[in-house]
Amino acid sequence: MAEGGENAPTRAPTSSRDVMLGERFKIRPGQTVMDMATPAAEAFVAVDQTQPDTAMTALVARPEQLPRVSACAQLKGLSQAGAAKLLEHGPIDWPDGTRRYAMVYETPAGAAILRRNASIQPIDPRVLVRSFIAPAASLLAEYVRRGVAHRAIRPDNVYWYDFGQSKLILGPCTAGPPGARQPAQFEPLELAICDPYGRGPGTAIDDVYSLGATALALAMGRWPMAEADDPAVIQRRIDVGNWDALAGKYNPPTDLYDFFRGTLADDPTERWTLPTLAKWLDGGRPALPRMTSLAKAREPFLFEGKLYRTGREIALALSKNPPQATGAIRTGVLADWARRALPDDIAAKKVQAMSVPENPAGRDGDPALVARICLALDPSGPIHISGVSVRPDGVASALARAYLSARDTLPAYDSMFRSGIHLEWVSAQQGPQGAGRQARRLTVYERLSRWVMEPIPGSGLERCLYELDQRLPCLSPLSIDQWVESPGEMLPAIDAAIAEGDQKGFDRHIAAFLAARGAADENALKGLMGGSADEEARMASLKLLAHLQETYLVGALPNLAAQCAVLVRPTVEQFQRISTKELIARKSETAVGQGDLQGLLNIVDDRVALDADKKGFDSAKTEYAAASERLSKADLVVLDRSRQATYRGRETATLAAGSLALATFFGVLAAYL
């Protein structure tokens, strides 16, 4: 891989022990691969134990970075020319004690072909088509079949596959959220104006644009607009269109003219699709996109000292300055301009209507009002709210990013879901680039508002997070270092945290995670989160944990069991028979020792035994009370019985005396006769 020794393995100052990914791949934390490292993932040498001579690179996600796990699952083992082969992926135990996500790729034969501010010999158009565009188009078609988009096609992620430099391949695309590392030059404009983490998974059409832009860079031998930053690139592309902005004075080869025009079309609905690209590669002459540009206003809109002429520009400007945007809307300045100058009559009418104070658009507060105005001005753009610009299908990664390192943006997402702007955004989309790609997620979108507004455990923004991305690990401080992706993995993480004396406890992330992935109900989560949970909630929480332990075949959880023993103590106290309590305590200790939550549940969830105990106790109470009553009246009873005894005794004495008298009478009489 070391073209010029650039990306040769370099030994770290201190070597660490090897880390295993599965049973096949050995990762060497002491040997980094600098050329494959990105801000999202570190790169290390990996060894395939079945093929020790094949060069492998392990991308290990950096802390607080979230790789595309679901895409990894789809792309693993895909052996197709045109992309680096993903051989294995999964969480690993890193030497620093955390669990990180690793992805093992075949190492390309050379360094990244073209980095920003670097230049290379322009690649011949025919070589470019044969070595790069054709394999990449075929690869993207396979990606479509697997339901993923690459979303990381850019010159510094393209490598020579072999030392003979016969083929170019696309580099890894799973190290970070889709499109997050894409410079504005290589991202479709409607995605480039989003926040990097809020661009969404994208589609093949987005990849086609990136392929076109990257091919342009390779054909030019340099990055287009390499010196410009992203805002400048975006502004330029809005002003003059994609082709003029990127190519500038570059005169494309005739062979690639149609390709660049088709793939870099400004209107996404006009842009070439993969079948169209395949047709062109087969020598066909697909229809070229119409040359369209964004409709410009009849007069510019002055905002914060700058002049803007398109709805998209104004939406971007308003989104960057929410307080000033609110002023422009509330004072009617924007509405007046829209009435006079905005060429889109529908958008103009919407802006005017929403600017009226009584309009329902303002019912959810100023951030939502600005977002609605931006949506009216640029329906195909992202949602702009409180300084955040995201597409609804990119909310999952953007929200995860916010929780990890930008918590000040969380209120923006809360406001978005509460006001339902994400649903309005879906309604505003048109064509295959719009509603069609969002329709399948509409059901989930509709639930987001409810989850945010419900004040119950397991709801809130955290629930949205885990429902939107089913492979996202739990971001709770308790488990963030453990890469917990399923409820079964959550339990050992909690157990370990308890063992270490970690007092973080069950937080909102864990509750939402278990609600989304473990189908935990409100009652069970209330019991887990403690507070004023009643006996029913505590039982429900234990049932949930026991169910998860059994379902996911989790081993012993002694620390969690010990905590659950405390959780069920009130239930145990309901038993009255002392011997039963002692028996339960012994069984409980055994279950705790074995870390068996199901065993613990079986003990306390025995309703039959509890009912029998209750009946027995009631009976005993009655018996005790009867005895007490009898004892309290004992003196009176003795008095009564003594009186009767006296009466009977005197009767008996009378009879006895009478009988004796007769005997005496006759005895004396006989003695003297």
Place this chain on the structure above:
Amino acid sequence: MAPKAKLVERAQQRSRGWVKKVAPAAWLLAAVMSLMLLVMWPAIAIYVALAGLPTLAMALVDDDPERRGTLCVGALNFAGSLPFALLALGGTLRTTPLTWGTAYFYPYLGAMVGFAIYVAVPYVLRRIVRVEEERERRLLSERQDALVEEWGANVATVRLDFSRADDAR
């Protein structure tokens, strides 16, 4: 009141009714016979009167409504004097019983035995009742202790019902 106690009370009332009905006739008969005895055999009458002094004394102190003490003492007292009176009447005795010590010994001994029976039998029965009651109390207390041991102190947290205590008393 328990059914058994009611039966006893009813029996006592019936008994008192019979005694009250018969008592005047018995007294009248006794008075006539005593008068006849005193007129016809004054010495024997005086003997019987002197020999019957314990019965008279018992009759004065007897607190039993049915005079069972008097009956007990009187029966044996009379059983001791009557043979001597009859023997004297029949002329079998060589001396008058009025002045014969032995003729007083038997009636007085009989009265003492009668008194002893009258006192002892109820006393024994009362003792038996008390022993039984003590045994029953002990069994109840032991049962209560066993219940507390089996179920804990909570089993004793029951309000006792003393509403009928006054009735029983």
